[in-house]
Amino acid sequence: MSVEILKVKDFYLQFILKNSDISIANAIRRILISEIPTMAIDVVTFEINSTIQQDEFLAHRLGLVPLVSNNEQFVETKDCNCPNGCPKCIVKLTCDVNYAEKAKLQGLTDNQPVYLTSMDIHSDNNSGIRPVVYKNCPHGIQIAKLNPGQCIKFKATAKLGKGKYHAKWAPLSIATFVPSENNSHVFTMETNGSLTALDALKKALDILYEKLNQINPNLNFE
Ligand SMILES: [Zn+2]
Structure with a gap:
């Protein structure tokens, strides 16, 4: 062969x-x-979501964002000896965006919507995990639309998995x-x-x- x-x-x-x-x-x-095996977001805890998209819908979209990692260093949670997740088997991610800050950054003055993208999701600095950035899509994958006054804040956990468990992996x-x-x-x-x-x-x-x-x-x- x-x-x-x-x-x-x-x-x-x-x-x-x-x-x-x-x-x-x-x-x-x-x-x-x-x-x-690849890494993907598996648990999302919303602190604030004042957009019109439901938490479940956003959590599903977040799970499907491809994460680039050196996954040799991770093990599946079911194969790890720790009780509640450790740096070997999970990576914590955070996101905190609001309309006003994003609109100011983009120089918008006419109440146009802004987008929460995969670039707004941040991981622990030394975890080696980041959302993929495509050459033809340098601003990240659009996840949710924010209108004036709206914000999204959540914590997420990424885990190692395989496509046979769920297509997101x-x-x-x-x-x-x-x-x-x-x-x-x-x-x-x-x-x-x-x-x-x-x-x-x-x-x-x-x-x-x-x-x-x-x-x-x-x-x-x-
Ligand atoms: Zn562990």
Whole structure:
């Protein structure tokens, strides 16, 4: 089995998987979608929300914001020995925005709405976690609209998880393959920015290797 890269960008990758059974190709696709661990917001406690968007709606949107992290350093809360969360298994995030401050910063004088974006979510400085910033969207992902007089203040907790628990932890937005000639399969994959496409592929292959070794340590799968 080998991989030939056809096209690579930060978050996009096209490659040919050669000399591989279709079942292995499908295993890689499924691992890409559901088994690669990433960080995502899991608990949100609102202190103030005077916008027209309900807390539940905002919490759902916050969960879907891709977080960039060096997730090698984190463990899932269920695998951690601490009782109530520690720096190894959770990261605390905060957000405190109000219309007046944002409008002043943007030089607005005519009561136009402003937006709470992913750039307004801040983490502990040394946690190594930050919301993704796309090149074509440098101001962050829009989460909520604030009209004059409105404000939002909350605390959130991000945890390590996998796409098989909830789609918010799935790092891939696209993972497909088309069978080609001679046991080859053309893959197209795109991540949501929480990790690069190449890193996602490397991690998926490591996880597959680990799983096959669990089934049969003498298999010597390469
Ligand atoms: Zn812990």
